[in-house]
Every structure is written in structure tokens, then in C-alpha cells.
Amino acid sequence: MNHNLITDLGCKSRGIKLCAALAAAGLIAAYSSKKLPDHQREKYAVVTLIDCRSILDPVLSSYHIGFYHSAITNTHDISAEEQLWELANRCYTSFANAKNSNKHFSDMSDLNFLMCKAIENPTLTPSSSMRTALVSVFEDPIEDFSKIHQQLGIEDYVGCASAHGVGPSIAIFDTIRNGGLDCTCVYPSPLHSREQMQGLIDDMRRILVDACNQLGSES
Template sequence: MSENPIIFDSQTRSLGGTEQNWCKAVAGGTGITALALQVSKEPNIPLFKKSLQKIQNDHPSLNSVLHKNASNGSPSFIINPPIPSIRLNIMTMSKTSELLRTLMSRGSNNSLSPLHLILEHELNINEWSDITGRSLCMGGLPLWFANAYTLPDRKWVLVLRLHAGICDRTTAVSFLKELKEAMGEKEGGYKEKGNMGIEELIPSGKTKKTLWSHGKDMMAYSLNSLRLTNLKFKDVKSPRHSEVVRLKMNTQETHMLLTGCKLRGIKLCGVLAAAILLAAYSSKRHSSNNHGKKYGVIFLNDCRSYLQPSLSIHEFGFYHSAILTSHEVKGDEILWNLATMIYMAFVNSKNNNKHFSDMADLNFLMSKAIDNPSLTPSSSLRTSLVSIFEDPVIETSSDAERELGLDDYIGCASAHGVGPSIAIFDTVRDGQLDCACVYPAPLHSREQMQELIANMKFNLLESFKMEEKLET
């Protein structure tokens, strides 16, 4: 197979409303997706590049560039551009060591691993911050990049960085799966015929809503957002970037957590949301007002199976929708009861098709928040306390991963533009929970978020102890 992409005649595709919103969000710092893989076996760079080229040829969205029309300013994707969009940069050991020294000298970074530091570094490289000027002079901006970093201790970090307009979490997971297969020189049959925005694939009637209902719902969302409680902001003036805290649980703890969810007929997202709401409430316990606090939770769900026609997980693009819920916490709740209430609120909204019917409303409000930060508390651009996915990523180590020498990896997206105070990207890997928790700094500090996540884990572990007492 040739390493050069198969070039067809270029095509221009207009963006759907959700894709346009992500172009605005990514330009401001939210939605830069990074997959960072640490390997202990020297990577075969020619094979790595060949594998990336194969995946690019299989997926039109990866073989596209982002262009902005000079006359009307509307963004579009140019598919199969004359210049291939793949960008592979190799960082030598000396350059990587210099970068790590610089990163470790900042704040509380000196305790972080090289993989963690490089992931955060990549989350904050924004190639899309000036869409108009750069896309016009370059004929379009690439929508993804690949970098390889050489570490001093015979380890390497491979990173993929993608624009959210072409990459939701399902896309990122499938990309990684296809990459591991291609690196193992296995043939995959994932070639797409084409792609389009989610709005064009929503089943007929699912978005039906009267003008009055649109206005009423947007008013309700706007007023509710003013009543939501936020985490304490540490620095509202300095330029922002994304940082990450990891939450890990061992096999036994993870098993107990998943068993507790199964017994109650709820999903992991419900109990994780409940644990972090209780942790957030306890962080405000010494305030003058100890009454109930209302928090916003955004659930993200993959809509591929609900679309017409339905899409497979190997159809790349952004096909998630958001459901915004709010919940009052008084601090005396039993975690599992709160988890069930939170999860059922999400399920009820989904059963009422709010993941489709409210899509345009939430996109509009998100766009207005980007354009008018002052509409949000302290101009923070915070839309909720937390965002979380309906389903976790389930991973089991394979022979292909062992052959590649894959030691560890983290996947998540930036959140320092518009978005929640904390975005949870949960994975159950070989039976162990591993969450990448992304937050905007210095709006929130690393110490603040480490304490919040520690309290979240404490709440989960305490719920196990309470269950054991009830069983005995």
C-alpha cells in the first residue's frame, strides 16, 4: 500500500449547527481532543506513519481541512484537499527533555509523569485559535495532528490531537482501535463512504418543537443557569489552559462500583456524578449559607444508534448530544439514592427525546455564552459543574498492545473555553476504573481539583463500607 493518500476531486461540505458550534468552542480552547500513548518499545515510525495514512484514507473527515469563507465567514470542510492534512512531528530526546524541564518548572507540575505532562501540553496547543486568517492564507487548516516524543528512559509517547468537529469520544476510541490494528499490520474493513452533520441524520419528528416551546425552554435554561452553584473560582482574570487530574480505582473497588450500579439498574455515570456533587457540596460546607445547593450536570450520549440511517462506531465525526440536568444537594444524601435520582433524571429526559429536541437550544445558548462571557458567573464561561458520558469506555489489553509495548495511555479533551468546571472521561481498563478529569486552570487550581477528586473517591469508598454494614 502506498504511503501517499488517495487523492480524489476536492469537495466542500457545509457544517451542521453542532459542528459550527464546535468550531467556535475549539477556537476558544474547549474541544481539543488528545490521545497520548506511552510505549516502552521503540516505535516503528515508518509503520506509524503508514498506519495513520491508511486510517486517513478510510475516513473522509480525517482527509479534510477546515476552511472559512472569506465573503460570509461560514466554516466548511474541504474533503480530499490537494495538500494532505496529516502532520507527523518527531521530537528528539533532547527536545523532549527540554520540554519536560520547562513543563515541570511550572506550579505543581513537578509531581506529574512525563505522559501526563505531555498530554496537558498537547491539550493546550491550539492550531485553530485563528480560523479566519490562517485558513484563508493556508487554504484550510488541518483537523488533526500526530506527534512522537522520545523520553530519556527508553520510552516514547505517541500523541494524536484532533478537532472536536470531527472527533467525539467514540471517534477517538475507534481511531485508537484502528491504529493498534494497523500497527499490528492487521487489515481492517472500516472504510467510510462519507459523512455529514448530526442534524441531517436525526429521525423525522424527533426535533419537533413549537416556537413557544423553544422560547420557554431557552428561558428556563437561562434562568436555571443563574441559580446553579459553581466551585470557588481561584483566578478569573489570567489566561486559561486545561489541566488534568486522574482518578483511579483498583480491580476490587471497580468491581464493587459496577456491581452496585447493576443491582440498582443504573449506569456508572450516575454514581460518578453523585459522588462529585457531594464532594463539591462538602467543599462549601463552611460558607454562610448551608442550605441546599443546586448543581448542573451535563450528560453526553452517543447518538449513532438512534440516527437514520444508524451509524457504526467506525463512522468518524461528532455524533454526541448533550442533556443538561440540575440537582439540589443538601449534604445528607445517601450516595446511591442520589445516584439513582440523577441517573433517572437523565433517562427521563432521553426518553422524552431531549437529546434531539433541545439540541438547537443548547447550541444557541453555548454560542451566546462564547460570544458574551459576561452572561456567565464571573465571566467564567462555566455551563455546569460537571460533564460526564452516558457510558464508560471498556478496554481489555490485547496481544497487539503488548506487541507495541503499550504501558499506559490517557484520552480526553480540553475544557478551558466554554464548558463545565470538570469534564470526566471515564475508562474501565482491564477491570480498573481510570478517569481523566479535565478542568480550566487557573480558574481552578490543581490543588483544589486534586482535593475535589480525592473527596469524590472517598465518597465512593464510603458507600462500599455502608453497603457491607447493611449486608451484615
């Protein structure tokens, strides 16, 4: 997928980030997979991960090893009439407002406490698995270190972190690689089947491609 269409024409022209478009595609795909009546609305949560290195004191570089992410959770009511860019605007506005209110810091202790309790007591959650959100995304694409890795002889790689029993239904690790949008999607198994998640991801891709094609025809 050509990232210029989605990031420049789609996101930057609207003052939003790529994470909002990815989240919106996930919400629309999840809703459509249920084949609900058109009048019925569903509530879904999105977790957006924020790299806090640049706002720490002292400031840390992106190369500093460690997990320095905080998170903001937003919920959205989804209907059958949702359009990608309108929903992406809503997703990003909700996230930006929460971030401007420092929710990624003020809610950190409460979220950590709840997640630790869920991990310590897995039987308290359905099927020993608590889903914190439908989808988690990164505020900014993961930096592409492919040139460095090629020098080391590494052809491809993937890195992610998970907590047993707690997390989203699908986590999206996105980067811009070789001029295209490259996403790695992680999901909990056997809670969700590969067939189920592949169908969701394929639908997300179709939604994004259709939206990009529409932008291309309008430009």
C-alpha cells in the same frame, strides 16, 4: 477501585448506570467542600453525554471516528444529608426521563446556539468563563482500546475535547481497565486551581470507596 462492586452491586442492582454514581459523588463532594450549614441546600447541574452513533440512521459503529455525542443537563438540589446511592438514583432517574423525552435532540439547537454565543463573546460571562455544569459524565464508560494500543506500542493515552470559555467545572472520562475503574478528570485552569480540584477528586474517590466498602460488607 474494584468495578464489580460499584457497577454490579451498586449500579446494576438498582437499575442505574455508573455515570449516575460518579455524578452523585461529585455533587456530594462539591457540597461538602463549601462547609455550609446543614440546613442550607445548593443547586448543581450535571451534564450527561450520550453517544448517538447507535441511534443514527444509518447506525454507526463505536469505531467510527468523530464526535457524535449529544447532552442532557439536569439540576439537583443537594443537602448535607445526601447518601451516594439515593442521590445516584435521583440523578439517573432525571437523566433517563429526559432521554426518554428526547431532550438530547430537542434541546440540541438551543444549547449549541448558547455555547456558540458564549465562545464568541467571552467577556459576557464571569471571568470570561461560563460553567455549564458542575460535572459532566458519559452515559456509558468509554470503550477500552488498550489491547489495540499495546499492539501499536502505546502504553497510555488520554483524549478529551474542550471549548474555550464554556464547559463544566470538572469533566470525567471513565473507563474499565484491567478490572478497575479508571477515570481521567479534566478541569479549566486557571479558573480552578490544581489543589482545589485535587481535593474535590480525592473526596469523590473517598465517597465512592466508602460506598463500595459498605456494599461489600452487606453482601
